[in-house]
Amino acid sequence: MANRRVNTQRLAPSLHRTYGEMAETAGGGGGASGFQQTFKEFLFNSFLTKPEIIKIVVHVRAECLKVLQLSFFAHINKSVRVEEFANLQNASTNVVAATLRESWVSNIHGHVRAQLKDVRKGWFNLDETNNEVYAFSKLKKFLLYLNFMMQDTMRYLIEDSMATYADFLRRACEGTVVVTATNAVETTYPASAGPQRHRKPPLFLVDLVVNGEKGDESFGYSATHAQFSETPLKFFDQALMLSQNIVQIERRVMNQLFWSHDPVMTSVHPTEKWVIALRAELEGVPSRSEERRVGKECRSRW
Numbered sequence: 363m364a365n366r367r368v369n370t371q372r373l374a375p376s377l378h379r380t381y382g383e384m385a386e387t388a389g390g391g392g393g394a395s396g397f398q399q400t401f402k403e404f405l406f407n408s409f410l411t412k413p414e415i416i417k418i419v420v421h422v423r424a425e426c427l428k429v430l431q432l433s434f435f436a437h438i439n440k441s442v443r444v445e446e447f448a449n450l451q452n453a454s455t456n457v458v459a460a461t462l463r464e465s466w467v468s469n470i471h472g473h474v475r476a477q478l479k480d481v482r483k484g485w486f487n488l489d490e491t492n493n494e495v496y497a498f499s500k501l502k503k504f505l506l507y508l509n510f511m512m513q514d515t516m517r518y519l520i521e522d523s524m525a526t527y528a529d530f531l532r533r534a535c536e537g538t539v540v541v542t543a544t545n546a547v548e549t550t551y552p553a554s555a556g557p558q559r560h561r562k563p564p565l566f567l568v569d570l571v572v573n574g575e576k577g578d579e580s581f582g583y584s585a586t587h588a589q590f591s592e593t594p595l596k597f598f599d600q601a602l603m604l605s606q607n608i609v610q611i612e613r614r615v616m617n618q619l620f621w622s623h624d625p626v627m628t629s630v631h632p633t634e635k636w637v638i639a640l641r642a643e644l645e646g647v648p649s650r651s652e653e654r655r656v657g658k659e660c661r662s663r664w
Contacts, residue, residue: 409500409507412486414477421473422508426515429466434458434523434601437530441563444585444593451597458523459604462516470508471614491618505612512611513627520605520630524598528640531594534565535647566590595645602637605629 405411410419436454438447478486478501485500496502540548569584610625630637 409485409504411500414481415486415504418473418477418504418508421477422470422511425466425469425473426511429462429515430519430522432458432461432519432523433526434520435527435530435597437526438565441565441567443567443569444589447566448593448596451594452600455597455601455604458519458601462605463608467512467608467611467614470512470611474505474508474611474615488615489618490616493619496616496619501616502612505610505615509610509612509627513629516605516608516627516629520601523601524637524640527598528644531565531644531647591645595641598641598644599632602630602632606631 409415434455436450438450442450475488478488481487486504487499487501490496490499490501536551538550540550542548566585571582571584572579573582574580606629607626608629610627613621613624632638632641
């Protein structure tokens with residue numbers, strides 16, 4: 363088909379209109395002068411008028427796409443002790459938070475500086491010192507645009523991380539364990555869990571330990587039941603906390619201006635309705651799982 367000659371005149375006659383015809387249409391009947399006036403107004407109000415700005419947008423979008431590949435939480439495919447689970451989640455949340463606060467923002471700052479370093483005067487002057495002049499510049503609009511891009515990226519990252527983490531914990535508690543004796547334990551899963559669910563290991567390992575002094579020993583578990591509920595929620599809250607108060611790119615780029623405070627990006631807040639509802643659900647997951655079990659021995663499954 364690539365070798366066939368196509369009559370574009372017949373397929374798309376509008377492509378062959380003269381400049382005057384297009385100007386007549388765009389100018390609302392004002393002819394070429396009306397089109398030119400409209401085009402000038404567009405250029406005056408748009409910041410996407412320089413090749414350097416387009417390059418920055420492309421680079422920033424690439425950096426944001428990298429961030430969206432991350433996750434605040436570690437998804438474990440083997441049984442671990444509560445302490446190991448806490449260490450893995452703590453490391454994962456801190457690594458992602460460090461990426462957001464340091465390398466992500468630093469890379470974007472570098473792209474802006476690299477493309478606009480030679481602009482000394484005009485709409486995109488990075489060395490502007492007058493706040494009033496900067497307030498009416500295209501650079502301010504552009505940096506605001508980048509800030510919105512970054513805020514959206516951070517929100518999508520948090521929402522996706524929270525959703526996958528919640529699903530991970532739900533699946534860890536979807537089984538029903540019935541303990542009739544120390545060597546007789548039956549675990550059943552709902553049909554929605556799939557045929558291979560019974561092959562997946564439980565989330566937490568629990569050791570049987572001996573407590574008390576000699577002569578007054580008693581058996582117990584290496585972790586309390588409260589830890590099974592509190593530990594997953596701790597890192598749910600930690601991910602939200604670590605994503606707060608990240609300084610906007612505008613403040614980092616425009617370091618010659620006077621700033622009375624450091625403006626920060628808006629992130630997902632713990633008081634948002636969907637966050638409160640999801641946290642409440644996760645808080646009840648281990649409790650519902652415990653209610654379905656018989657005897658203390660079954661706690662080791664969660």
